[in-house]
Amino acid sequence: MRWPRGVSRGPALPEGGWPAQRILLTGASGGIGQALVDEFAAAGARLLVTGRRGDTLEALVERHPGQVTAMTADLTRPKDRAALIGAAASAGCNMLVNAAGVNRVGLFESCSDEALERLITLNLTATLQLTRALMPTLLAARHGWVVNLGSTFGTIGYPGQVGYCATKFALRGFSQALRRELADTRVRVLHVSPRATRTAMNAPKVEAMNQALGNAMDTPARVASAVRHAIEHGREETQLGGPERLFTRLNSLLPSLVDRALARQLPVIRRFVATPGEAAPHDTP
Template sequence: MQLHEARVVLTGASGGIGLAIASALCASGARVLAVARHQEALEPLLERYPLHLCWIGADLTVPGDRHKVLAAAEAIGGINLLVNAAGVNHFAMLEQLDDSEINAMLAVNISAPICLTKLLLPMLKQAESAMVVNVGSTYGSIGYPGYASYCASKFALRGFSEALRRELADTRISVLYVAPRATHTGMNSPAAQALNDALKANVDDPQTVASAVIRAIAGDRRDLYLGWPERFFVRLNSLLPHLVDRGLRKQLPLIRRLSQKPDNESLKP
C-alpha cells in the first residue's frame, strides 16, 4: 500500500502504540481519522498535522459510537485502511477479576474490532485496494499466567484475523495481524512493569512498534511478530507446548506475588 494514498481509521489512537502509529502515518502523508475516547494526548499531533489528522471521540463498545465512526469515514470520502489498535488489559490471576472487568476486556479487545470491521467492510470494498490491520500480541499465541482473559481476547483476535483474511481472499482487501511483545506505555501498571523487570523481559518503545507496523503495511504483509526470542517462543509453544508449560510453571510464584499488588491495571499490546 502506498501510505501517502492511505485514508485511515485508527482506533486506540491516544494510547501508546496507537499514538505512535498515528504519528508515523501522518508523517508518511496518510490522512488519518483518529478514534479515541479522549483528545488530550492527540492535541500535539493535531497541531502538527492539521491537514492529515482529525479526531472523533467514540467508545467502540457502543453501537451508536461505531456508527459515528462510519459517518466520519464517509465524510472524508471513504477509507482504504482500518487499524484496530484499541486494547485494554488487567494483570491479575483470573479469580481476582470481577465479571465486569472480564466482560469489559472482551468487549474492547475482540467484540469492538469485529463489529467495527464488519461495519466498515462495505466502504473498504469500494477502494482499489484496502487493508485491515489488527494489533494483537505475543500473548495471542502464548497463554501466559496472570493474563488469562487478555490472552483469550488476543487469541480470538488472531483467529478472527486469519478467518477474515481467508473470507476476503477473493476481494481487494488484505488482512495484517500484528503481534507486539511487551511495550513501554504510560498505562502500564507498576505490577506489570515489576514483572517485566523481574523477568528481564525485552520491552519495546511504541515508536519501534509503530515503525515496524508501517513497514508491514507498506509491504503488504499478512502478519508481523515483533522481537527475538519472542518469535522463537511462539514457534516453540506451537510445536512443544509442554516445554513452555514447564518454563512458565517456574515463574508462577513470582507472578502470583506481583499480581496481588494494588493498582494492577495495565494497557498492553
C-alpha cells in the first residue's frame, strides 16, 4: 500500500508507543470516527470516545472491552464540553483527535442562517474551545498530541460546499498557528485532510455527484489507517489521495488553473446541489 505523502517535522510516536496513549476522540459515532476507534484500539491505545448517539458509542465500548469508555456530549454545549474535559483529565488523556464535524451541501444562496451557524459552531468554535480547554492536560503530559481532521476542502474552495470550505480552511489555519505556537513544547499538532469518504456525511446525491465527476471516494478504514500513519511518523500535514495532493498544490501555486477546471465541472455540480441543502442524516436541524 502507498502511504499518503505529507510534511514531517515532529517526532514519531514516543517510547511506550500506542499502549501509552490515552485518546479523547470526538465524532466517534461517525463513519471515520468508528474506524479510528477500531484502528487505535487495535494498536493498543485506550480511548475516551464521544458523540451524541449513545447507542453507537456503547457498541464501540462493547467491541473493545477494557480499552474504550464513552461519554455522550453535544460539543456545541459548554456544559457538555466541560464534563468531557473533566473526564479526559481524569483519564489522563494525552491525545485529542478532533473528528466531529458536519457538512452542508447546496448553493450558498440557499443556505439558511441556522445551517451556517451550525457549521461554524461545531466545525470551528466548539473544536477550538474544546482544544483550548484541554491544553493544560496536554501540556502536562509527557507527550501531547492534537490531531485535527480537516478536508481537501480546507485547501480547495469548492462550489456547493462554501460554508463547509470556510470552516475547514479555518481549521487548517488553526492547526498551523497552534503548531507554531507550541513548537517549543512537547505538544505536537497534526492536520489530516481526507478526500471524499464513504460515510453518512455524504448523502446519496453527493455520492452520485462524485461518481459523475470521477472523484474517488475512500473507505473510513483507509482514512483511519492514514491518521495512524501520520501520528506514528509525526506528519504534520497529510493530504489523502494522489490527484487531490496534486490539485491542492496546484491551487496554491496556480489557482487560475483550478478555477478553470472547476468552471468546467460547475454545470454538473449545480445539477446535483441546486436543490435545497441536505443535512447529514445524523445532523439535527
